[in-house]
Amino acid sequence: MAENTIRKFRWFWPWQDEQEEAWLRSMSQQGWHLVSVGLAGIYRFKSGEPCDCVYRLDYQAYKKKDEQDYLQLFSDAGWEHIGYMSNWHYFRKEAREGEVPEIYTDIESKVAKYKRLLTYLAFFAVIIIAISHNVWFDYPYSWWFVTRAIYLLLTVSLVYSIIRLLLRIRHLRRI
Amino acid sequence: MVRDDINKYLPLTESTYYIMLTLIEPLHGYAVMQKVEEISKGTVKVGPGTLYGAFTALEKEKLIVKVKEEKRRKSYVLTPKGKKVLLNQIKRLEIMTRNGLSVKNLYD
16 A cells, blocks of 8 residues: 555665664654665665564675675675665664664674775766866866756765764774 | 785784684685684674675685685684694784783783
């Protein structure tokens, strides 16, 4: 039934995965369970019995041939794979006897996850730098103002994301 | 030359140490998770994210190798190089433990 499903829009930055996990958990506690994740922060939830379900997001850019191994490992450990969106994988597992399940059980592997994400963002940074000349000097062309505004916005968010992730890694290492 | 090669992997993290210990015989991922928890008496738990990362890194460094596949699960086992790394780690831990035990006032 259609009324049992809702769509929600919510934006999370790449360094806010823990906030996103907490939000998804609170949705499940209210009886809304994540069904799928779409582009640009669109989440689909299905209503059901409330549960204390823990969500964990993994960032993993594996080769297609390794997908089976990856998903099997999580499913053997009791994690349900809900879906993925640009290398972010969404997993769910019910918390039992007050124990919060984790997919990363040490600092080093958690840091490695953020490093993979950083590598991906660095790749975008290279593209941004590579096209900078075209954006700033190959004008006038129509819509040059819009192009520049978008470019600037992308650059600022990218740099900000990279800084926030670096700070996060530093914080993790200090614990 | 070979020694340096091995030392660059040391010290292993606690999780990696336990993962490698279990891989003295071929095991698939889930069995590794269970065995680590069992032999560490519950002090070390390895989540699937941590384990997948360790498998990928150890395989890339040729410290472990894929041996077989059954029911869609791949098993890994230590390579001779992996065994050498593990033995060196155990030696380091032995020194650490002996040092800790030799501090007399600590146990008064």
